[in-house]
Amino acid sequence: MRTPRSRLFLALLLALGVVAGLTAPAHAFPAATRADLIAYLGGISGRYTLSGQHNREPNSDPTRYTRLAQGITGQTPGLWGGDFLFAPADIAARQTMVNEAIRQWQGGSVVALTWHMCPPTTGPTCGWDSGGVLGHLSDSQWSQLVTDGTSLNTAFRNRLAEAVPYLRQLQNAGVPVLWRPIHEMNDGWSWWGGRPGANGSRRLYQITYDYYRAQGLTNLVWVWNVKDVSMGSVGEYWPGAAYADVASLDVWAKMEPSASDYQAMLTVAGGRPISLAEVGRAPSPALLDAQPRWTWFMVWAEWLTDPAYNTSASVQASYFGPRVLNRGEFTVGGGSRTGKIRGVGGKCVDVAAADPANGTRVQLYTCDANGTAQAWTVGADGTLRALGKCLDAAGGVNADGTKVQIWDCAGGNPNQQWRHDGVTQRLVNPATGRCLDATGQSSADGTPLQLWTCTTNANQKWTLPA
Numbered sequence: 001m002r003t004p005r006s007r008l009f010l011a012l013l014l015a016l017g018v019v020a021g022l023t024a025p026a027h028a029f030p031a032a033t034r035a036d037l038i039a040y041l042g043g044i045s046g047r048y049t050l051s052g053q054h055n056r057e058p059n060s061d062p063t064r065y066t067r068l069a070q071g072i073t074g075q076t077p078g079l080w081g082g083d084f085l086f087a088p089a090d091i092a093a094r095q096t097m098v099n100e101a102i103r104q105w106q107g108g109s110v111v112a113l114t115w116h117m118c119p120p121t122t123g124p125t126c127g128w129d130s131g132g133v134l135g136h137l138s139d140s141q142w143s144q145l146v147t148d149g150t151s152l153n154t155a156f157r158n159r160l161a162e163a164v165p166y167l168r169q170l171q172n173a174g175v176p177v178l179w180r181p182i183h184e185m186n187d188g189w190s191w192w193g194g195r196p197g198a199n200g201s202r203r204l205y206q207i208t209y210d211y212y213r214a215q216g217l218t219n220l221v222w223v224w225n226v227k228d229v230s231m232g233s234v235g236e237y238w239p240g241a242a243y244a245d246v247a248s249l250d251v252w253a254k255m256e257p258s259a260s261d262y263q264a265m266l267t268v269a270g271g272r273p274i275s276l277a278e279v280g281r282a283p284s285p286a287l288l289d290a291q292p293r294w295t296w297f298m299v300w301a302e303w304l305t306d307p308a309y310n311t312s313a314s315v316q317a318s319y320f321g322p323r324v325l326n327r328g329e330f331t332v333g334g335g336s337r338t339g340k341i342r343g344v345g346g347k348c349v350d351v352a353a354a355d356p357a358n359g360t361r362v363q364l365y366t367c368d369a370n371g372t373a374q375a376w377t378v379g380a381d382g383t384l385r386a387l388g389k390c391l392d393a394a395g396g397v398n399a400d401g402t403k404v405q406i407w408d409c410a411g412g413n414p415n416q417q418w419r420h421d422g423v424t425q426r427l428v429n430p431a432t433g434r435c436l437d438a439t440g441q442s443s444a445d446g447t448p449l450q451l452w453t454c455t456t457n458a459n460q461k462w463t464l465p466a
Contacts, residue, residue, distance in 0.1 A: 029331065032174060034221045037178070037333070041295045043466070045273050045274075047323070048323055048330070048463070049283070049296060050295065051282075052299065053065050054298050057087070058089065059082075060096055062082055065302070069315070074367065075326040075369075076109065077327065078324075079110045079111075079298060080101070082100065082111070082112075087126075088125045094166055095166070101170060110178065110332065113179055113180070118132055119132070120152050133191065136188075136191060156207070160211050167212070176219050176221055178221050180223040181208045182204055182225075183277070185204075185205060196236035197236060200237070201237060205239050209222060221246060222244050224239060224246070226248075228258075228261055229253050232264070234264055247272055247273075250276075251279045252278070255309070256283060256284075262291045262293075262294075273295045275295050275296045276298065281314075282310055283297050285322065288323045320346020329342075338375055338376065339466075340376065341384070341463065343364055343462050343463075344442075347364040347367065349374065349376060350362070350374050351373040356389055358407050359394075364447040364449070372387060373386065378464055390416040393431075396432070397451075400434070403450060425460075425462055426454055426462070435451070436460065440459075
């Protein structure tokens with residue numbers, strides 16, 4: 001339970017940017033492979049979605065927008081997004097950005113990287129203009145670009161080489177990367193996009209894939225990406241099954257993905273995970289209920305606080321939604337499933353006053369950043385454990401209103417067995433057939449938890465650590 005004093009302390013930490021993974025992590029990920037991350041995304045598909053925040057310019061301050069998300073929600077996004085970028089100052093700060101990517105992974109966030117790349121007709125730096133990222137290659141230049149051995153093809157490969165030392169650092173640090181090159185390839189706003197067909201934008205993506213694989217980079221999870229335009233023809237840009245691990249959509253033409261957009265991505269993905277790689281608006285709980293297979297969303301930089309897209313209340317609703325996982329609520333690459341259990345109102349299951357004594361009340365409370373009173377381990381034996389004790393139905397009484405508490409764990413004790421239904425999101429005590437319930441359908445801090453006849457009400461819906 002967070003006291004008023006600790007709430008003030010957390011607010012101070014958020015204002016200073018301390019709770020951004022910049023200090024020693026409280027919930028560290030182990031080294032992991034791309035296969036671990038792909039498997040994790042496949043495992044949460046249809047059940048959970050990682051919250052995410054992009055951090056674009058400046059690369060010298062690569063948690064600028066993550067800090068804003070923390071200030072709004074009191075939570076750290078489950079995904080941190082960075083960008084190799086194109087302007088001289090940002091290229092000079094790429095090492096700062098990559099250092100932060102490693103810290104973010106070690107602190108418990110998944111890492112996603114993008115590259116707004118200068119065209120191969122220029123040097124490594126350029127502007128956001130028709131001579132740079134927004135440029136256009138003639139058909140003749142494009143033909144050279146995708147033909148091995150030409151000067152433009154060689155120049156493009158040399159451009160790709162600029163990122164190799166940084167990607168290798170991430171690999172050596174045990175960081176798998178959600179890697180999204182040649183993004184929004186079905187839209188012609190960039191020099192690389194808007195060219196359908198076998199020798200179009202998808203061919204450039206394939207060249208990129210083959211180049212980095214030849215460099216021995218095995219930590220990259222390949223995220224194929226389109227924008228929410230001309231969705232009926234996205235298959236023209238699909239590079240083939242061997243070239244994509246995730247199919248992702250950027251939502252800019254609309255405020256949120258339509259049902260047909262969602263279905264188009266499921267179709268082209270062919271069973272692979274899908275994601276919302278860029279959004280202006282943080283997806284609502286209702287949207288994620290209707291479209292549950294998005295495995296992450298990433299709000300784009302300053303759009304987080306743009307009132308045309310988001311309000312503080314809508315961002316909080318997204319982060320506190322029962323399907324959304326923030327940092328500390330999941331683990332990738334092994335380790336126990338330890339994190340927060342969320343319920344009605346985005347509140348967390350909390351051991352009152354962090355008291356480990358037998359019989360201590362279990363309640364709802366505002367989620368802490370790192371508190372041990374809210375760190376629950378989901379055991380393979382059916383238990384839920386915190387502070388070295390088990391979540392326990394007092395006396396195992398089969399009656400509505402039975403108190404829920406913590407108690408010494410006893411192997412096979414039916415009072416301490418819980419089954420989570422991923423569809424209804426209820427936590428059922430099998431011995432009684434009753435559900436974990438927030439008393440009185442309240443979401444107020446201090447609301448005690450109890451056993452109650454199972455219903456479809458929100459006060460019996462719980463999100464477990466993934």
